[in-house]
Amino acid sequence: MIAQWGSEAAGQPSLVLWEDGRASGSDGCNRLMGSWSRExxxxxxxxxxxxxxxxxxxxxxxxxxxxxRQVDGQLVISDAQGRQIGRLAPLES
Structure with a gap:
């Protein structure tokens, strides 16, 4: 694991970036999975x-x-149109 943000509490969003380029997490209800790269x-x-x-x-x-992108220690999340849709705080592993 490279980094993780969000919360481990039920019903709360979380996101994990893995060394092999995988991303996984939860939106608080559904499991998320996919790929990530640095830009x-x-x-x-x-x-x-x-x-x-x-x-x-x-x-x-x-x-x-x-x-x-990271801003003041938080992960600022944007949608496909570039609109900010939320923030996640770092989660200590």
């Missing part, structure tokens, strides 16, 4: 997929992940 001072995500469970009351914004 300048940020990250690009590709081939992202997720399970499709319905979870009432869970905001699944992280499932729209397309790119991210």
């Amino acid at each position: 300048g001072d940020g990250y690009l995500f590709s081939q992202m997929a997720s399970t499709m469970m319905y979870c009432q009351g869970v905001d699944t914004w992280l499932s729209r992940l397309a790119s991210a």
Whole structure:
């Protein structure tokens, strides 16, 4: 594992970047998986997929992940249109 952000608590988003270029995590309801690469001072995500469970009351914004960059220690998440959709704090391993 290279880094992880978010929370281990149920219903909360999390994201892990692995050395081999895999990305995995959860939007708080559904499992996420795909690939990541470095792009300048940020990250690009590709081939992202997720399970499709319905979870009432869970905001699944992280499932729209397309790119991210670190700002003040947090991971700022953007969608495919470059709009910021959320932030994740670092999670100590």
